[in-house]
Each structure stands twice: as structure tokens, then as C-alpha cells.
Amino acid sequence: MAYSIGIDSGSTATKGILLESNVIKRRFLCPTPFRPAEAIAQAWDTLQAGLDDRPFLTLTGYGRQLVDYADKQVTEISCHGLGARLLAPGTRTVIDIGGQDSKVIQLDDDGNLSDFLMNDKCAAGTGRFLEVISRTLGASVEQLDAITAGIEPHAITSMCTVFAESEVISLRSAGVAPEAILAGVINAMARRSANFIGRLSGQAPLLFTGGVSHCHAFARMLEGHVGIPVHTHPDAQFAGAIGAALIGQRQGKRE
Template sequence: MTYSVGIDSGSTTTKGVLLHQGAIVRRFMAPTPFRPAQAIEAAWDCLYDGLETRPFLTLTGYGRQLVDFADKQVTEISCHGLGARFLAPQTRAVIDIGGQDSKAIALDDDGNLVDFLMNDKCAAGTGRFLEVISRTLGASVEQLDEITRGVEPHPLTSMCTVFAESEAIGLRSAGVAPEAILAGIINAMARRSAHFISRLTSQGPLLFTGGVSHCGRFRELLSQHLGQPVATHEDAQYAGALGAALIGENLRKRR
């Protein structure tokens, strides 16, 4: 039986999937530790466990070069495009917002990569940014949808993580409700992401992937700023790992 494993070693989370005949049969997700190789090894052990034959292993993400037992190493841009098309075949554009970077990817009608943008130099607009501000205001990222539902966003002037945190504290001291500040943060991030996506050379049905895609309010505001629907998927956080596994599956078929 032919199996393929894809592992995405991200800056904050390590994801992995086991594919068999084009279907996901196992998933792995864990925080990326101080030594990312440990999470890669844990993912491999989990996904390979109990199989009679060794799966083809493809690594992607920041930590893809930290272990020596992979069959293939690939960049995350190509993986995220493939993974997005696997989850939603009509996808022509992808916005992936992870822990410490964001990516915008354009695909043609056949799913080939035609353009991409990547922001990995600044934490503003990433999952880490959202986590820091939420924690400053006494909330968790998991609570954001409930807390900000129906709340009018309070405008913010800064998207720098350090300055935005100080501004949030100042607004709270001035009596602005934390719910409104959090809604304002999400709105500012969504507006920034919409501008980021608009710089792609081609547009089309959009899939939102990465950890931040679980935030429904973010997706709602992003759709408003873009003026188009924004889709996601329950496996959206696995898009990079899925793409890596698909690449491995295709390579194995050729051998």
C-alpha cells in the first residue's frame, strides 16, 4: 500500500498528514518547541506508526532542513497552493496567516502557481500579533469570536506589535471596552490582509488558510474589505502539510 507523509514545520505549530490514495488518513498537530526537530520527529513517529511499509516523507516549512531522514524538502509556497486546491478545487487565490508570517498566493485555472507575496519580516498581522494583543487585554485567541460578535471595532493607529500593545493598554485605561479594542485589532489586521491580497497579479475564489483562519470574525471582516466571499476549510491549517504530502505522492508514483 502506498502512503505519503507531509510535515509542515512552522514557526509556532508543526502540522503533519498521512495520505493514502488521495485521502487523509491521519493528522498531527503540536506546538513547535525550542528545538523544532523534536516536533518533526514526533510527527513522523505518529504518522508512520503501525504501517508495514515506510511512507514517502516530504518536509516543508521553516524547519524542513533540520532532520536528515526526509525523502524530499520543498518550499512552503508551492505546498500551500497545492494543499489549498486539494481542500477547495475552485481556489484561485490563497491567503495564509500563520504564527509569524503571512502569504498570498495566486493560482491559474490548472492550479499552477502564477504569483505570490510573503511577509516574514514583521509580526504585525500574524497569529502572534493577535495572540499578544489578546493576552494583553485578558483574552485568548479562542475567545475572540464570542467576545467581538456584533461589537463595533474601535479604530487603532498602529499595527506595530510593540506600539499596538501600548496603544491597547492606553485605550483600556481611557475606558474603551476591551471587546471594542479587540474588534479594532481584528479589523485592522483584516484590512491589512486585504491590501496584501490585492497586490496579487490575478484574483479569484479565495481560500483562507493558517491558524488565524479559525477566527470567524476575521474572515467576516476580510470579506468585507475585499468585497468578495472568503472561504475556509476545517483542515485549512494543514494546507502546507497536505501540499507536501501530495508532492511526495506524485513523486512516488513516478518511481
């Protein structure tokens, strides 16, 4: 079976990958709608369009059980480790920060999962947290790198989404520059993520994946807190979908 499709149905974004012999041929990305199954169907139709044979379909993420036409369903922990190793061979630690959860994955020398930690109970330190605080200050997540370049972070004491939003409003009322507040929020999130990585004794090479990995300021501050180089990749947000496609590729070959 030449082609394999992996779809990662996340809480805020749906990602899809068409893989052929470990090479990415197509990508799909869209916000996850109110009915996640619709985004899965759109990804499936887009990625397989024009192919002569039906690819093997593997689903992962929160919405992986919402459709009945997948050939395989797997947890995102397994997928992210595999996807990270394809993007950056030799990776030993993966920090993935998505819309509503964050996870740290530890891999052995052969790339096999050896341990992991996952936070899906609290929004603090996730993309949703960053989005809420940015919106409170009239900015978008996409603007963060430009806004915070060269800015000294202001101390943020609360990492609870509700209390942090109130603290940000109070700081703004006190005359603190929004750029300094945003830099402070990113720095506080990076420090929290570094502590998360430290609980698994994360080691280099470390790959930063998930939607938040597009924020270079976050990666830079995380590197300062964790004490080892933090790498990312243009396709880092697709790590889960890539891993799912790899699993499907192997399964397809066996069958």
C-alpha cells in the same frame, strides 16, 4: 507507494498529514517546541505508526532542513497552493496567515503557482500579533469569536506590534471596552491582509488558510475589505502539510 506523509514545520505549530490516494487518513498538530526537530520526529512517528511500509516523507516550513531522514524538502509556497486546491478545488487565491508570517498565493486555472507575495519580516498581521494583543487584554485567541460577536470595532491606528500594544493599553486606560479593542485589532489586521491580497489582484475563489483562519470574525471582516467571498476549511491549517504530502505522493509514484 500507497502512503505519503507531509510535515509542515512552522514557527509556532508543527502540522502533519498522512495521505493515501489524495485522501487524508491521519492528522498531527502540536506547538513547535524550542527544538523543532523534536516535533518533526513526533509527527513522523505518530503518522507512520502501524503501517507495513515506510511512507514517502516530504518536509516543508521553517524547520524542513533540520532532520536528515526526509525523502524530499520543498518550500511552503509550493505546498500551500497544492494543499488549498485539494481542500477547495477551483481556488485561485490563497491567503495564509500563520504564527509569524503571512503569504498570498495566486494560482492559474490548472492550480499552478502563478505569483505570490510573502511577509516574514514584520509580525504585524500575523498570529503572533493577535496573540500578543489578546494576552494584553486578558483573552486567548480561541475566545475571540465569542468575545467580539456583534461588537462595533474601535479604530486602531498602529499595526506595529510594539506600538499597537501600547495603544491598546492606553485605550483600555481611557475606558474603551476590551471587546471593542479586540474587534478593532482584528478589523485592522483584516484590512492590512486585504491590501496585501490587492497587491496581487487576488481573484475568487479565495481560500483563507493558516492558524488564524480558525478565527471566523477575522474571515468575516476580511471578506468585507477584500470585496469577494472568503472561504475556509476545517483542515485549512494543514494546507502546507497536505501540499507536501501530495508532492511526496507524486514523487513516490514516479520512483
